[in-house]
Amino acid sequence: MTGVLTRDNSAEGYVGFIMVQQLNYESNRDVVIPTTNQQKRPALSWALRNVPVPLLCKFRPIVGQCCQQCTPDSLSHHRKKFGQNPSLGFHNILNINEIHTRYRGWLVRRLCCLLFVSGCRVDPSPVNSRQERVCQSNRVREALTADRRAPEGGDSQGQLQPLSSFPCIINTCISPSLLRCVGWLMIKMFSSVFGSIQVNLNHLTALHRATDEGSLLVYVYVRQSIMDSTLLSLALFCNNLRVPYTIFPVRINNSFLRWILQKIGVILLPPSAATEQDAEMDRLYSPIMTCLVSELLHEGQALSVGVSAESGQGGQWLARIRQLIKEGSVPDITVVPVGISYEYVPEMHMQVGWLLRWLSSLLYRKPEGIVRINFSQPFSLKEMCESWRFRVVKWRPLQDLLLPVIFDNRTESDFGQRKMSWLLPSPNAPGSKEPTNQDEDFSITIIVHLIFSAISCMAVMSTSLLSSLLLFRHRKGVSISVLCRDVAWLTEELLFRNKDVGFTGSLTDVVHYSLALLAPHLIIAAVPSRKDPLVVPRPTLAASLHLNQQAHIVTHTFILEAVGACAVSAMLYEVAGSGVSSEVRSDSRDGEEVKGDLEFDVVLLQSELTERALQLCHLLPPGFIPPCQSSQSFALDAIDSLVRCGILIMEEVPKDNPICDFWKREGALTWTTSDDPYQSDSDCEEPDFCSYKVSQPSRCPDMLFFLCRMLAGHLRTLYWTTSFLDHLHTPLPEAVFVTQLSSHLCDTANKKKEHYESCSQETALAAVRTLIDLGVLMEEQREEGVFMGVTSLFKLPANRQKVQRFISKYLYN
Template sequence: MAHEKNDGLNNDVAVSPSQQNETVFPSRLKRKLKMVPPSLGKLRPTVGQCCMKCTPGSLHGKLGQKSIPSFHNLLSIDNTHARYQGWLVRRISCLLFVSGCKVSSRPSGNRLERIGQSNRVKEVVAVERQAPEGRGVRELTNRLSPYLPLINTSIVPSLVRFVGWLMLKVFASVFDNIQVDLNQLAPLQRASQEGSLLLYVHVRQSLVDCALVPLVLFCHKLAVPYAVCPLQCSSYSLRAILQRVGVLLLPPSLQTEEDAERDSLFSPVMTSLVDELLHEGQPISVGLSAETGRGGQWLAHIAQLLKRGSVTDVTLVPVGISYDRVLDTRTQVGLGVIFQCLWSLIWRKRVGSVRVHFAQPFSLKEMCEGGRWSADEWLPLQDLLLPIILGDRTKSASGQRRMSWLLPSSHRTPDLRELTHLERDLSVAVIRHLAFSLSSCAALMSTSLMSTLLLHRHRKGVKASLLCQDLAWLTTEVLFRNKDVGFQGSLAEIAHHSLSLLAPHLIIAAAPSRKDPFIMARVSPAASVHLSRYAQIVTHTFILEAVGACAVSAMLCEVVSSGVSARVRGGVPDEEEVKGDLEFDVVLCQSELTDRALQLCLLLPPGFQPPCQSSQSFAMDAVDRLVHCGILVIEETPRDVPTCDFWKREGLLTWTTGEDSGHSDSDCEEQEACSYKISQPSQCPEMLFFLCSMLAGHLRALCWTTAALDLLHVPLPEAEFVARIHSHLCDTANKKKQHYESCTKESARTAVRTLIDLGVISEHPQEGGAVSLHVAPRFQLPENRQKLTHFISQYVYN
């Protein structure tokens, strides 16, 4: 564990690493913790089912999965996996296992000729070169020469086996285990036997993801997919090896994925290459960024191929990958970097476990043609929220926020110019649906739960015994929400394992005189960002409760700031004035609370809400969740007459004849709006504040970004604009010496994008695909910026 002698908690404590386990969890504490085991039964939740609304045919079809998981450790390879027995077999069991895995040879053939003859590639080359007809073939070949290694990417069985054996050895020295549910692989085997075109989609976390998905499929006798990897490899020999095991790299002339989007030929070549791979029946693996949607352009291209009839159907397979600790990797590597990383990994302590979940496959054709991918009309965010912010409207409009920026803009990627408005919305809906599915099927690791508790519930520190009890409680809550966890064992072992992995970012104070060690997160940018990164998946799990809690907090803040009685009905305060301390007896109107939740959910980043659910329904579910978890209770309205007499008086129980067509027993009047009260008002509801804190980082970054608009007076390129916002967020956090999780680069980009959608920041395309940003004239006025800050800050829990 990490301990400090001058941390302000215990000035005379210094513990050696060999004493860590007994120091944090002494024997007397372990005996106590055995009485509070987490609720981990043999039957785990069934995760990864496809959407019941968008793809009901896939949900109830023959691609269904079993409900009882059977986990297999990918790294546990012994002589039972080989066909022979003996001492030597036990020593080379991994090599024998890999040699027995079947891999079909898939050469590129005349793929270059077919891609060169595609219309999309010929049109781009004709526009760029303006070559005469006699020199067209030669000019086309010269123009495609930088993409020749990319086009000729193939799969060589002997090289795949060698790389697979090497990766198993490397991962065995890095991870404790890699768990895979065998029952989730059965639908993939059936789909592969039926000749379905499989597209595996995973969330981008590190470059390890690109290796894990093909490795798992290879070890379980499934076809190795071609992996789209946005990696720039500087070594020619390493690039040649990767391109012989099916890795689609960036061309040597393009350094980043942003450069690839601006290149006029990269997108047509990649689209034609994906088309050729699908026609060959090859599976493909793609990484998707849930925050920016990067990688989703290939989903849009595949949807276009489906519409044109180039392919009959594509089966999408979301893959949820969960780490105890995510390995930080680079986007540009060479042989020297590879050897340096391998050397450090071999001599470094293992970084915990990995859980890989293959969600239920579903049909992209069914999703696109069904028309059920959207429940509301997609409107610009400024049309939905700006009138409310500026006081021109009091109620939220019906609709969902349009996030067209999840796809590269047409001036950056010319190949997407042919998409109509509806087709672009459809592609964005597929990206959003996959981002939500990926977060839903991923298992929650112990480090994520521990990070959530230390960052959002016990930011000022907590005793070890209480932290373990909260870990057991949070594990139970996660399982109740049909989310799987990637750990098992006694509570003390789970807590010690997670704390040991998070140790560099924690302060642990322990002394012989104390029965319980004291644990808290370090107040530093690195610690806050690290813990926030792992806690994000828990926020996805509790998003409904978090949105509802922030809506309740906003209404309570309004009540407190109004200076009138705390008892409110229908949003109208009584005339009684407050004298002395505020009496915590608040009645919240259902319609007002739902409207606050609706406004907040429109500010959420993608991945938190499925596009096939209406925003109104999402907001109502958020309020209902608070009732289910006991934060809100429905207020009982006293009546002068019993309920049965009321129903009889209204005539709802009157018998009618069948000839009376003007009246039906099922007819009912509009349901009365109910009210809610906060349970246990005498005690400050800790659960409410815990849920509010989950969204505080994102909302606080929005507030700080709004305050930074005063410093930006001239139009700036997008990259420089975001960099200045990020610098302001870091300066604000350093000045406050807290809330460092709100000053990441991802927070700055997300905040700027939200303000662009709100119409606060205007964007103007420039030459070469660049974009310049500046503050809109309406929000150059201080009073409008103040209204915007007030609207966002009402949801921020302090």
């Protein structure tokens, strides 16, 4: 098959691309109609109108179980109370009626929300002498002694003067009356924003059990929106669970808003700090926050921490909790990863003026989208720290793993896990204690594990499923009938991988409902020559970024297949660049290579495929690969997943010498002792010589390219960032560097008129972190701040081109 690596130039995709230039958003709105109006829907084949979504009724996959390798005791402890009663279903916390109160009647039906909130459980939150205990702790006293602002030989009042900006944070509390008032306001506000907020009741049973046992709960979620912590606290409040103290590192200047948030348990940044990084520069901030966390846990309070996989923010809070367990200040912590999935994420900021305008806009808008909150199975952090079961391999710098491959001076294969030290920023304050390498690796492993666990228990929403199909498979347009068939196929694949989905109903209802939510980012056009309308993603920056954000959870589910597909693409790219085929003829004694064009009829060695997949794993951001699994094992699973999908076919390659011909080896057979732990039953046997061929069915190329496009956005950002260094001659301040990089990414996408998903701030930040770890970029600490520049090794254009060639072979074009 010649020319199979070219893009699909079908008439359907071409017409859809032309319609992009001809239609506008107003015509699109007339086509997309909510699912309740059946008569105005776009035409659809009768064979698909009543096809149900492939779900087994209410019996959904049990997601969110804790790791069997890292915490087996916690898994067995909560197994009987976690996800074993599928009849409980889901609870919409916005749907409150008189059934949820102790009263009945006409007046109750109108005041049911107020009565429900007043009857919710609120645990006491004492703050008596908390400030005194924090200030008198040894950790804070040592920090005050080392602080230059503390007067030498002064009294206690003089020593406490440097703490004048922290009492408002230390005295953060939860006022029951104010919490109920804010809870009622949040229910009313979210009722105008979202269609429903669903909580899996099967997961709440284990949380109630842990609460009854007196466990100290810490909820960990991945930051996606400014509403994450509010939704989590509201879900716990409406289900009579302890409302946690929320670590919310955002600068808020309005004093009234700060007072309100601090009275409902929100821990804010100091007023003098603009960002969390600025707050960490103060040598008193870290010891005071560590003591505050310790005091809250001693009081029996719960905590909620948001972690960012791109910037690493929030990781230091988990490191502080782990440090308290190591010191023995806290006996144990029960960690609960939380997955929050959005169908529609509204933009929201924390300025008073903007909040008032946003609240007024809710009066004339309809609620859009569903939010699904899944609580993972609780597990003991002490068990994870003491067992050491999750330490598969030692963390290694990315330079040691990839630079020998890039410069082609490697002597042997290097295996290890990429060390991402930026997930745990080192203390920037002068005089701060640097953590040891062992403690740092330990904390980074826990952070990566929690990021992976929180993402794994997220449900795939209908808009995420549709976004992945439109962005990765049908960029040039697709008819609604074909889209419905792909939705049914992809839903079955998600359920097969034990991934929960946040939708149900008939197939057409799901598709039309999702198209209505994604309408501002799509063009739906009726073509006279076709019965079904065409759906085309808008070729704009906002549309591509929104679809890419929604499709992230699908990429996370298919990460094994995506890594394997990119490894196959890299080998085909190398074969195409060399102009030869890697097929070995059986009648050639010396392994003669066959000249010719690139075809799919090539032999791909398992060792080479695994090596390409292993190298690609090191370029991925945190959260994709389980930290309790080695990169080599993950790469092997990635190749095996393509065999299960039918993309690769295992093939035997003939050898010159048979495996059983032992006498041609050098030396005689050797015997080993019976107590040798590394003894094998076949010490004289050579390893299996396994190879693969790409299958030839017509759907295989589409499936292969669909998987390759899942990682293309991240790899393309990495490639464009490397090309941006050609225009960088002197070190720049970090803020200026990121601004110029964002402009370069947008300009490059505008020139190509596509690939706008590679311009997001998250992917750009991840690319910068990867290049820093790779040794291409360096961070220089100056008095003015952090400066970014190119290292001396990569100031040579030839070395930068080697990095670009290494990345481009994984990038599907």
